[in-house]
Amino acid sequence: MNRNLIIGSTLTAVFLLLAAASFFWTPYDIQSLDIPNKLQSPSGGNLLGTDHFGRDILSMIMMGARTSIAVALVAVGIGMAIGVPLGLLAAARHGSLLDELIMRGNDLVFAFPSLVIAILITAVFGASAVNAIIAIGIFNIPVFARLSRAAALPLWERDFILAARVCGKSPTRISIEHILPNMTNLMIVQGTIQFSLGILAEAALSYIGLGAQPPTASWGRMLADAQTLVSIAPHTALVPGFAILLMVLGLNLMGDGLRDWLDPRIRVTRA
């Protein structure tokens, strides 16, 4: 175990626990407004203070963690579930028209930053957390497709793949039996990084109103609400900001720690 892994997984675990706890209990109900008690600084009653409607910020952070984690996790899932098979297929048919099509398709998706995809979707279907998931998820597909293809190609050159082919195994079977198990470490590490990027992207989308809609709590919208209040009640902007920062930092540290622990040669892409 290394230091990055310990700090990173601890931070991540704290937020996962906060999110899990919010299903059973939060200090206050975030649906009930308490206007007289608005914009309170952190105190014994409200550990992290209250917002402009008098809602308890700690409770909102817990509910918001749920949204962030759900959106980012599902988006990574979409990216992996579609991207990895595409990458494996492209590598198995290296040099074919199919390979070329998949890679060009990837390049094309990279030309649409997730924010632009979200804008397109929102313009036609309206804003929602589901749209945020789709937008971030679509953008994750080429990340995993490229990475798994790049990881699979050198494996296909290895002699043990040739040995498997001599044994009459099909490319699909070889991909599942020999290629996939040899890139799980890489996928775990990159998955962690994409998870953290998903948290950031979700926050950005809900900040500009293209993500989760009220009454669903989200860190990004808490920041949007705090924007005009930042000079009179800085804690309304600082608390959600640090929540995002710490969660993302935790995931990144965990990713780096996992890499050092599993295989220091792994190279992840971060963009």
Added chain:
Amino acid sequence: MIRYVLGRLISLVISLIVASIVIFAVIEVIPGDPAAFMLGVNARPDTIAALRAEMGLDQPVILRYFNWVTGMLQGDFGRSWTYKTPVADLISDRIWVSLPLAIYALFLSTIIAFPAGIYAASRRGGAGDITIMGATQLGVAIPNFWFAMILVLLFAINLRWFSAGGFPGWDNPLQAIKSLTLPAIALALPQAAILARVMRSSLLDMLGEDFIRTARAKGLSRRQALWRHAVRNALIPVLTIIGLQFSFLLAGGIIIEQIFFLPGLGRLIFQSISARDLIVVESVVMLLVFVVILVNFAVDIAYAAVDPRLRTKT
């Protein structure tokens, strides 16, 4: 070399065609009747009919797509339904805020990241390396729009060094650049953190290569070998990231413009979304994607300048 550029050009054109089809399909085909969609449920049938006529919705889809594309090629992006002016005019006013902002941010990101990455790699494991890597770890985790809020709070509201927002126009270039500085820093620092990490790890990969050992055997010191042999080779993966970052900066700029009240494409696109002005959304998205694809093309050409292997192959 000519073949390489030609090949990249062909793929640039194909990308543009496919991207335009995707955008057209999402905006004009998926909603069913875009005119009815734009006007909302309470619209009167004759208003819808008027818009339908103006958008040319009676024509077949293929023809509409063709008209849209040929229009754009001639600088005609259609007429905005809400602003009642040509979209081209709306865009040309605003792109001179958004594009300079992205370029400014890219410039800042690069001049911060390169020295930081190279320094960290040359002092691997030392105090400088650990400090820089710790800072980039934070930089990677900071949401840029939150960072922008903090910058406003600190430098505009408390210290009053900069104005909290707005844009004076390019008549006064110095003031214009000053008003873009805080937004550019907010955009650039998180990207610089990523770029510095990539630069460092790419350099460290190169330092493990055989040709660095060869260079050392010639009598180059560790630092000379790094500068003369590792940096240029390390640029190849770094260029890829710079290309990707430009699209993030352009898109990220849309958000940052909101915080600093900059009259750029971001404001235009959000106002158009809430007004359901699909014609504007469609054109602005196409423009953004066009710029991104163009930048990727430039990156591909830059590869060939750095790497002679690309010039002779295909």
Added chain:
Amino acid sequence: MTLLAIKDLSLTIDDTHILHDVSLTVAHGEIVAITGESGSGKSMTALSVMGLLPHNANPSGSITLNGTDILQTSEPDLCNMRGNTMGMVFQEPMTALNPVQTIGAQVAETILIHEKTSKADAQKRAAAILERVGLKVPPSRYAHELSGGQRQRVVIAMAIALRPKLLIADEPTTALDVTTQARILDLLRDLVREFDMGLLIITHDLAVVANLADQIVVMQKGNVVEAGATAHLLAHMQHPYTRALFGASSHMVELPPTLASSPLLAVTNVARDYPMARKTPLGPRPMFRALEGITFQIDQGERIGLVGESGCGKSTLTRAILGLEDVQSGTITVDGAPVFTGKQPNLDVRRKMQVVFQDPYSSFNPRHRVDRLITEPFHLLPNPPTGTARDEAITNALRDVGLSPDDATKYIHEFSGGQRQRIAIARALIIEPALIIFDEAVSALDVSVRAQVLDLIADLCRKRPLAYLFISHDLSVVRTVTDKVMVMKAGKIVEQGETETVFTNPQHQYTQTLIAAAPKLPAITV
């Protein structure tokens, strides 16, 4: 006069002892060869002299070059010496050059670092040096445009540009073909004579050592076990390890006689083309002919060798025989049935062939245990054994290759290179194929391990009739383990016949060149 004197050099890296009291000397104009198997510490000795040891290395003793103790010299002073007083050539020419700089600039750099001279002058001198080392391409070329032999000449040019007093060459020809190797060794020998330079050459190839060196230093596990003048040492070997090493290098195996039998593999008039990159966009793709008019036959139980240099089409032929790729014309059949049947492999044919590859480190999926690795060919059987029958097959296969049945539950990283090749052979044998292709199967092994694996192959031949195609660039190995041999050049078989006949009386000019270029061990009484 002594140029380099290494005295009692010991080296630890992170508390692991790498070298123990190594001592040796090199005089002006003398060629000293350090030889030994992997892990003997030969390369670390060379890097110690250059002062290029890894950070965590801790050397002691003394290395005196031209009156200066390298171990006591500061890094800036060492930089002044490297490239100037001492130069070094490395093993892997493919990666030793900077891919984004012209070769001329890289040679000129050596001059520019050490001498105050103009860029133009340095470039002019670089061009002259490149010509001196026999490079026939202009200095404006990049490394990727050059062959391995040409690249090695560039590396040598960089190392000798300033006529250093000492040249260190670490396995300089190991990655090269025999004919290229011979030319590079000639070049090194010439340079030593011309510049009166000391040459410290590191090589595992004893034949190279015997032919080139004035002095031999034999190392084993970080110790010098024996050293002396070449002729004397070869005639009077003292240390048992030296004897074992030379014995293994010229190891011969006893093959059982082949019995007259029926044809197994028939390759008839095979041609294979590869499309290359278009010269003009949308123009026709030019074709590269990798194989042409290949015709030969392997009978049941017959052992055939295939020799040729890199790029001659050996691997293409292997893939075609294994039925992994189609050919443009001609036929390849096993027992009369074609080996290539489109997308759906014909398992009846496939199960008659297996293959053993060169690199023991890439031949196995690191995520699978040995039992799963060696039973992979069961996929070819209509009713693969299960339960105890499977366990029994695994036990037998491992025993056959001299491993323990307990090894079945281990992962591949727990085995040495030689053990891995045994496992590879076990995998090939488990379905008792009629034909095995050994694709450079012993080329990556140390000589003593190689001798054991060759013995194992001969043993297996005695136990059951086994036909194989033994592909190798090492002529001496092919000579001892085959009945017939084919010589391949540029996609064609230029000569084939009984192994002994071909070796003693080669007919084709290329075969003659090949045999002449291969370094030979002098007859030694071990």
